[in-house]
Amino acid sequence: MxxxxxxxxxxxxxxxxxxxxxxxxxxxxxxxxxxxxxxxxxxxxxxxxxxxxxxxxxxxxxxxxxxxxxxxxRITANVAPGEVRIQSEGGASITLGADGTIRLEGDVLVNGVPLPGTGGGEIWS
Missing domain, CATH: 2.40.50.230 (Gp5 N-terminal domain)
Structure with a gap:
C-alpha cells in the first residue's frame, strides 16, 4: 500500500x-x-x-x-462559588452554603413525619 x-x-x-x-x-x-x-x-x-x-x-x-x-x-442551578447543591427534577434541594448554612427546599420529612413549617401540613407532637 x-x-x-x-x-x-x-x-x-x-x-x-x-x-x-x-x-x-x-x-x-x-x-x-x-x-x-x-x-x-x-x-x-x-x-x-x-x-x-x-x-x-x-x-x-x-x-x-x-x-x-x-x-x-450540565449545571442548571444558580450556585454561588464554594456552594454545593443537590437538586431534583421536582424542585426539592439541599444547598450547603459557602458561609456554613444549610438550606432545604421542599417538603421535609423526618422518619416519614413532616417537619413543621415545610408544607407537610402536620405538626410534631
Missing amino acids: WLSQKRPERWESPAQVGVVTLEGDPAAVYQSGERRDLPVFAPGGYCWRPALGAEVLVLKTGAQGEGACVAGT
Whole structure:
C-alpha cells in the first residue's frame, strides 16, 4: 500500500456532550448518533439517573475509546462559588452554603413525619 492510499485515523474527543434519549441506568444518549446501554456514574454515595432530554457529558472508556459512560449533566442551578447543591427534577434541594448554612427546599420529612413549617401540613407532637 502506498502512503498516499493510507487513510488518516479519525480523531474524536474523549468527552462529548449528548442528549438523553432513554432515561435510567443504563441510559441511551444521542450525540452524532444514538449510543445505548451506557452506564451512569456519580460521585461516591450519590445516586443519580439522568432524565429524558437532559444534556449529559459522555466519556469514552477502554484502551481505544470503544466503551462510553455518562458522567454528569450540565449545571442548571444558580450556585454561588464554594456552594454545593443537590437538586431534583421536582424542585426539592439541599444547598450547603459557602458561609456554613444549610438550606432545604421542599417538603421535609423526618422518619416519614413532616417537619413543621415545610408544607407537610402536620405538626410534631
